[in-house]
């Protein structure tokens with residue numbers, strides 16, 4: 001008898017999720033195993049009657065045959081389905097409740113022997129807690145932010161950087177035509193990898209990261225010195241999690257139940273400060289969820305496919321509580337506990353940041 005395994009996608013979606021699902025299904029079906037696609041992260045295990053348009057369903061090779069190039073996830077995802085603080089209604093009130101025992105029970109009722117959890121740091125933390133309760137889980141690191149440790153790359157990041165770089169290229173054209181200062185806000189809550197990589201790739205002049213709180217003076221100086229050299233236009237890349245020295249991140253208000261606090265307004269806030277100081281036209285573009293969608297780049301298709309196949313091998317080897325990871329050029333496995341023990345942040349003293357500085361990128365220090 002072949003195994004019965006589940007696969008689910010958690011947290012914010014990103015390009016390459018379908019490539020991983022396809023890799024898992026192909027590798028598992030080749031072994032004669034059955035694969036249950038669990039809908040909307042753990043929501044499909046909290047309530048077996050729960051039905052979203054995605055729906056828990058047994059996946060065949062035909063189901064995944066043509067999904068490699070598609071963004072999003074055929075299983076649906078959610079960043080509000082943490083079973084340890086699941087939002088339920090009690091006495092007419094929305095409250096966070098621990099429903100993890102129910103998830104464990106439903107996992108057993110479905111006859112599953114292992115679960116592939118594809119997600120970022122939040123999903124890996126949940127996976128670790130479910131592992132501690134006895135669920136055999138293998139993790140796959142996903143996130144456009146690239147903030148998960150122990151892997152050279154998470155899939156999704158490469159595509160997001162390409163999207164941001166394409167946007168910067170276009171904004172350079174119009175900035176130059178109109179002598180404008182263009183602020184481009186990219187995603188990156190605690191880690192500024194998208195901002196840093198796209199700033200280098202797009203030849204930006206200023207780059208603001210969550211890891212390096214900024215001051216206005218060096219930014220103003222950089223723009224003015226360009227102006228004096230005959231370049232009255234500049235591109236400033238701002239990570240959504242960037243904050244001024246002695247200031248806070250810009251948010252859209254208090255955290256909703258079961259969710260993370262929403263970041264909003266980092267570039268807008270900076271534009272309002274810069275405009276009167278520069279006397280140039282300052283405009284803002286927020287890329288937002290554009291970075292999460294679209295067809296994955298070849299890098300993310302290959303990485304996602306390799307991660308999916310390797311995750312099935314880890315199940316075969318019984319390496320539960322482990323996450324697949326890229327240690328170039330190999331796909332290895334690392335304990336999930338190690339991956340979530342610290343975030344993968346940009347080191348301001350790294351070679352990469354030094355190279356960016358040498359290429360004229362100002363970090364507002």
Ligand code: F6P
Nearest residue numbers: 012079143144145187188189263
């Ligand atoms: O973690 C990835 C991410 O894209 C963050 O950069 C961003 O802050 C967050 O997801 C946005 O999530 P949501 O779509 O739920 O607002």
